[in-house]
Amino acid sequence: MNELYLAKSPAIAARTLGDEAIIMSTVDSTLFSLNPTGTVIWDAADGKTPVSRILEEKVCAEFDVSFEQAAADAKEFIDKLAGHGILLVSDQPIPEKEAS
């Protein structure tokens, strides 16, 4: 599988409250709330860190989950947020000017 990079869309506003993030699309004011695992991925989505490293160093380290399971869950999570346009996904590092 090719390496993927994640970055937050500039068209969002987001806050982490406790261990959960809430994100608002500024395009249509839709709100999304993330569970603690999703929040860890969201917080680490800096455009520079590959997804595999986020899963290994953050998700697997903080939650009791295998890399394979984390990768499967992350794919679904990433596809969903990317589908709503609030997460940018690329097989190259994402420059800061394109992200939030």
Place this chain on the structure above:
Amino acid sequence: MTLLMQPIQSVKSHEVIIEIGGIAIALQTVDDGLVSVLEKRFGAYLAPGVTPDFVFCVDVVTPDIFDPDADVEVWMQGDEWHLQRGDFRAEWNPETRRGRVRQTVNPYSIDSVLRIVHSLLLARSGGFLLHASSAVRNGKAFLFSGLSEAGKTTMARLAPTDAALLTDEASYIRKIGASYLAYGTPFAGEFGEPGKNISAPISALYFLEKAKENAILPIEPTQAVRRLMRNILFFAQDTTLVRMVFDSACAFVATVPVFQLSFFPDQKVWELIG
């Protein structure tokens, strides 16, 4: 032929100053009928002699210039906010602090203009107008929010005599330093009565749900933000301000306890409040 110079009769402009949430807005008009309507509608919120923060000229016009079915629209063009609905049109420049309203003689149009202007002002300072009833008891303010039929007016009606009602419809929330204060408003719902013109620190926000028994239940912070955003009264199509309102909602939830209040509509519910 003798030309008689008749003095031009000057038309006297009246000024009605309305202070809500500590912000004074002067309404200037030459229409005596509108002055009477404003004085009756905003009684406890009239602030004669106070230096206004903003001044609006209100022109009384005939209703045929409006599209009665038009929904509310609020947008920024250049330096001016434009506000319009089926019964009014208004422009407001926050920099010059002046604006203009065109409406017929009625209390509802200016009421809506004031709600919109205050919502825009609050958005820049960490506050907001919330679809909620509110009351002060023992020096603390309590907010009761929810969509229509959730029980906002019911909670206001059931309030004990030692509770001062701030509003049964639109609660006025300001951030002062690190605290949040609720202010009384003249914006009334079914109750039909303006709130008391007082303020108090907010002790809790309750989202209402009618039930067979009374219970106060915790709400997760992200869920609280979702419900809060659903009930904040904000009318402008403006990305920057919408972001600010979102940030304000998150900051409010991080500071003020938020609960679900399941309640059976009788006075016993107030035993849980205050």
